Amino acid sequence: MAKLDNRERYARYKEDVEKRGKPFYPYAMFHDTVMSLVVVSVITALAAIWYFTSGEEPGDAGLLGPRYTEEADPGTTSFVPRPDWYFFFLFYLLRIFKWPESVILGTVGIPTILLILLFALPFIDRRRERRLVRRPVAVVAALLVIASMGILTWEGATAEEPSATAGSVLCEANDLDCEGNEELALGADVFAEAGCLSCHVYAGEGAQNIGAPELTTVGDLGRGEEYWVEWVRNPQAIRPGSPMPGFPNLTEEQLQAVAVFLEASTGGG
Template sequence: MARDLGERNREWFARYKDDVKKEGKPFFPRAMLHDTIMGLVTILVMIGLAVVWYYDADGTEPGILGPWYTEPAEPGTTDFIPRPDWYFYFLFYLLRIFEWPETVFIATVGIPTVALVLLLGLPFYDRRPERRPSRRPVAMVAAVLTVVSMGVLTWKGATATEALGSELIELVPEWAEEQGFADDEQAVAGADLFAVSGCLNCHTYLGQGSANLGAPDLSAVGRTNDAAYFVQYLANPAQFGNTVMGSYSYLGQENLEALGAFLEASKGGG
């Protein structure tokens, strides 16, 4: 290279300043006025859509922009699979590649942080004035790799299938077999709920879960009490002297009865 980089940069900078003087438009007030007008238009459109949506729909009757709501949320549901919006699928899939808990840090903090720092640092380490894509092989390869990897991750995230709620739910058929309640639909539904409601964070059941806060193993709890008792117990554990376990009354009576049937059917197997 005949000339050093600093000299060339100064030359380009002078040319840039010249251009600005000749053809540039001042940031204040021109650009700011445009931004303000465009911002106002966007907000007004949003308010307009909200007003049309609200007044065109009537409670449960849908309008042209959809209903107020579809159906009340069901806190006890066991067949809802939580998924992010599509533009987060790439992050969502990263979380499946790096698994909890050993490597999850790489996906949640590591990779996104490195990418952001690289992006923020771009003006500081990419200082050549050259902008033609054919003369910037490193930047072009990096850009293509980014787009391709995000595309692949988004695709994988979009087509990934999920175990229902949690992996524990896959054990329900095994439990039903061992405890002999496979033909009892209500008990199986209760077992599904049991698997996804966090009970196994404190209780153990047929070797699963972890024993915490003094919670007993529930594999054979059905030997000592019946469904009606468990329904009352789950609705208000404090009444039975259990101040560790929260109330599960929010699950609703039907779900509590399913849990009760499941617990009653849990007689230790064998």
């Protein structure tokens, strides 16, 4: 085909439409309506099969899986929320960006840059070439996106959860003699199960969040057990505006045990 300039191409396109084209209304609209109906019917049918073949009891699976696997426990303090697998890549991305240095970059910066690129794409890429072999930049970009999403999904799926850690692991990691001290062992368990590790790093366990300090050697501060009891119950009473949430639901015994555990944490036993 001889090279045509844009004006000629446009004229030829208009001519084509006139001769062989079909108007949007009613043809395309009819197609879209039928297709939407098919999609909605399939989803409705799947939902009905799932519902009517499964039972009331937890784990009572029908053809398409159970309605739910466990009774919900509204009082849990150690539940670790995990997204469905198709969000693992986002979930893992959030772990890569650390508070506070790179969180703005991760949550606002990168999405904004990508959106601007997407808007600009029709103005940047104005060639008519559609064959993949002639579009190396687009193809490499697409492959990179797919590969990084794949890797992030894998990492997110295999990431260890903070609360999977048992108290005894913390004791061992920080050289505390929890086997010989019941209160210390209880404190370590409470610390592991109450969710402290979702913000604090302790002896290499847990993940740092919202700027919480590492607590491996927090006993060295010498604040004393009474102080820790009050701190964990309600940090804002001691340091107004502190971002750490209080734990008023812990019992006196649990608070006291956590305080013993914190005070004993001096790094190296």
